Amino acid sequence: MxxxxxxxxxxxxxxxxxxxxxxxxxxxxxxxxxxxxxxxxxxxxxxxxxxxxxxxxxxxxxxxxxxxxxxxxxxxxxxxxxxxxxxxxxxxxxxxxxxxxxxxxxxxxxxxxxxxxxxxxxxxxxxxxxxxxxLIPDMHWNDDPEWEGDGQTMFAKCDYRLFVDNLMDLTHESFVHATSIGNEHVAEAPMDTTQDGRTVTSTRWTLNIDAPPFWRAQLGRPGNVDRWQIIRFEAPCTIVLDVGVAMTGTGAFEGDRSDGVNGRVLNTITPETDGTCMYFWSLVRNYRLRDQSLTTQLRDANANIFVEDQVVVEAQQKTIDENPDLVLRSLNIDAGSVWARRIIEEMIAAEEKTAS
Ligand code: FES
Ligand SMILES: [Fe+2]
Incomplete structure (x- = not known):
């Protein structure tokens, strides 16, 4: 069916x-x-x-x-x-x-x-x-010897697209993750969103800032940094976050990230049914390779953060189920997810057309 x-x-x-x-x-x-x-x-x-x-x-x-x-x-x-x-x-x-x-x-x-x-x-x-x-989504970092990390599966009671929305908009960090990774600046900085075929990319660079505590610890030294958050959606349900910081003025924005630390959050959310999904995620990095205690520490910390998202999306799903006439609305912050959902809809429409 x-x-x-x-x-x-x-x-x-x-x-x-x-x-x-x-x-x-x-x-x-x-x-x-x-x-x-x-x-x-x-x-x-x-x-x-x-x-x-x-x-x-x-x-x-x-x-x-x-x-x-x-x-x-x-x-x-x-x-x-x-x-x-x-x-x-x-x-x-x-x-x-x-x-x-x-x-x-x-x-x-x-x-x-x-x-x-x-x-x-x-x-x-x-x-x-x-x-x-x-056509398999690009998640090569997951078994690339230059990268290291681990992940988990979350079985969630929601439409997989609610996770797509969630990942395409990082401003929720300031609220959903206020006590874990959030800071008020995330909600303020603008993102640049583009579409290319079946992919949508949202990019945000914040230059010459004091590093957030997490990244300061990963970097292990003082000094201002340039920070990037690049979200890439590959239809219908894969999202790769390219995140990291590099010492200010060392050319990261121009493409040389060698004086910094880089991570990828790999996410693919498989619909099981209309109202349930399997969310596979993995957190990988290109520094301190073969440091198993760091791998475990980052994986467990991330698992706790993602539970904060699970609470939100499952509560949304409950509202949707109980109120089928209500609709999801979009703001500027939803540009990425609006594009993503549009591509998904086009894929579905193309299949319906072939089937009819
Ligand atoms: S149900 Fe009879 S062999 Fe499988
Ligand atoms: Fe989140």
Whole structure:
């Protein structure tokens, strides 16, 4: 079933495109011993890893009596249904029926295109012919040896787009994160927002300022800094924050960041259903590599900050569910998310057109 939401005029509107790559799991969550069940775009899926290291992704329903295959067991590269033992290979073909000798050619379970990249398992819930791995969102920092960090998954009870809105607007830091990372200047500094195809970029440079406490500690020395916050949205649901500071006047704004410290906050928010999502995030840096205690400290601090966002978006969702006639409104600070939502809508409209 396509993701639907009432648009206030009684018409059902999909909330996400199906022709896109979505993160379904961290790479290490998909192994050779146990199948993993996940829901992506209202579709129940089962994942496991085969002996050559590649991943299988099937619809999580046995061809026979529809028991979720994820309740079954792995047998080498195949999955065995828990009910009557029908066995399927990674392409979804039935390779064994214990109760009879003859196989049935049409006994197939739908398989999904799947790629293991940047420490995430990406799945394509739409038309498999369109599943070009070149369209996987750029999150290469996650397994680039020049960068180091770690992250988590947040399972949240909200439309994934509320997180897109949240990440495209950093002015909320001053309020939602007032006691953690916020300071009043964030809400004041202007951002420059541009769109290019399926990406939206919001850029803010603050030059020659006293470093905020977090960045001062990362930098480890005194002196004024130039600070950047560059938010890049890649449709439909990936947002990379490029953040850092460099000593003032050392050319960071012009492109030489070598006299500074740089981090990336990698975010990809997969719709599970219309009202729930899986938010995969990772915090990586290009300094103090192989410092595991710093990695853990930054990850845990960030996890606490993101809980502050979760409280907000889940409360928004509750209001939306209880008041289907109310609408979200936009201010200047929402320029980035307005662009982002427009691109998502265009992707959905293009699919609807092809389908009709
Ligand atoms: S339901 Fe799977 S084998 Fe019968
Ligand atoms: Fe936040």
């Amino acid at each position: 396509m993701g639907d939401q009432n648009n206030g005029r009684g018409e059902a509107v999909p909330t996400f495109p199906l022709n896109a790559w979505y993160a379904a799991a961290w790479s290490q969550e998909v192994g050779r011993r146990q199948p993993l069940a996940r829901t992506v775009c209202n579709k129940s899926m089962v994942f496991w890893r085969k002996s050559d290291g590649s991943i299988a992704a099937l619809e999580d329903a046995c061809w026979h009596r529809l028991l979720p295959l994820s309740m079954g067991q792995l047998d080498g590269d195949d999955i065995v249904c828990h009910y009557h033992g029908l066995t399927f290979d990674g392409t979804g073909r039935c390779v064994r029926i214990p109760s009879q000798d003859k196989l049935i050619k049409s006994a197939c379970v739908r398989s999904y295109p799947v790629v293991d990249r940047y420490r995430f398992v990406w799945v394509w819930p739409g038309d498999p012919d369109l599943a070009d791995p070149a």
